[in-house]
């Protein structure tokens with residue numbers, strides 16, 4: 001790979017892979033420590049709606065109940081009159097992806113992170129791109145780093161999978177000709193300071209939608225609701241689906257991109273796989289016309305390549321979506 005040499009310099013400038021720090025350092029280096037800690041020790045479990053996808057097309061009473069559930073949680077917002085509190089984080093089960101395949105994806109991810117560093121560096125992130133193996137890009141000395149190594153892979157545009165929203169395609173149009181599906185394979189090694197080190201700092205995803213395969217054994221994801229952090233419980237092989245910033249923009253703020261973070265575990269390694277669905281980088285993304293009126297004026301300016309500009313403002317401590325607010 002042509003960029004290996006350049007990327008080497010970048011990763012070395014970050015000191016070490018977190019995986020190595022976890023094995024070799026008694027305490028995390030200063031740049032990983034949050035000076036105010038992580039805000040407590042006990043966090044309640046969030047009540048997450050669980051949606052059975054196999055029932056949605058069924059006309060059986062169970063199927064109807066599942067559709068009612070969608071409406072109750074305002075997931076089926078196009079059919080719902082009241083948009084006030086749509087739920088934007090939920091589990092899906094019976095999604096049609098075989099458990100054995102999900103186990104395989106998890107296993108291959110673990111295998112990748114177990115490779116010698118020299119092997120992993122063969123697909124290191126190029127200097128000005130996130131695609132590849134690496135960890136936090138350092139933009140300033142003030143940055144607090146996340147306790148996590150990752151492998152980002154762009155998945156080819158999937159032209160056949162088109163979400164059909166009855167007669168509304170105001171979101172799909174904004175995905176453009178070549179929507180991007182990006183996968184992120186996360187390794188969270190054990191961390192000796194779970195009280196003060198986060199595996200991923202609080203963020204809303206840069207995507208339009210995110211699908212997350214949680215670790216089956218080790219919890220870590222937390223989401224912020226009414227100023228309180230909640231643990232997102234594990235349901236083995238269920239996918240966590242969450243709205244990203246770009247759907248918050250397209251929906252003119254009706255769907256909120258949930259703020260979430262990942263805490264560290266003192267003893268156990270955690271592996272998760274996130275799939276980010278993102279509009280074409282040349283496509284203009286903005287609030288859909290039909291969702292702007294006198295009662296709900298336009299809340300965001302339009303943007304091109306939101307993802308491309310996301311990381312810099314995020315790592316500088318600003319929520320990228322806030323820069324677009326009118």
Ligand SMILES: O=C(O)CCC(=O)C(=O)O
Nearest residue numbers: 184186205221262272274
């Ligand atoms: O690993 C997790 O639980 C969440 C990961 C995440 O938030 C992300 O990759 O954006």
Ligand SMILES: [Fe+2]
Nearest residue numbers: 203204205260
């Ligand atoms: Fe995330």
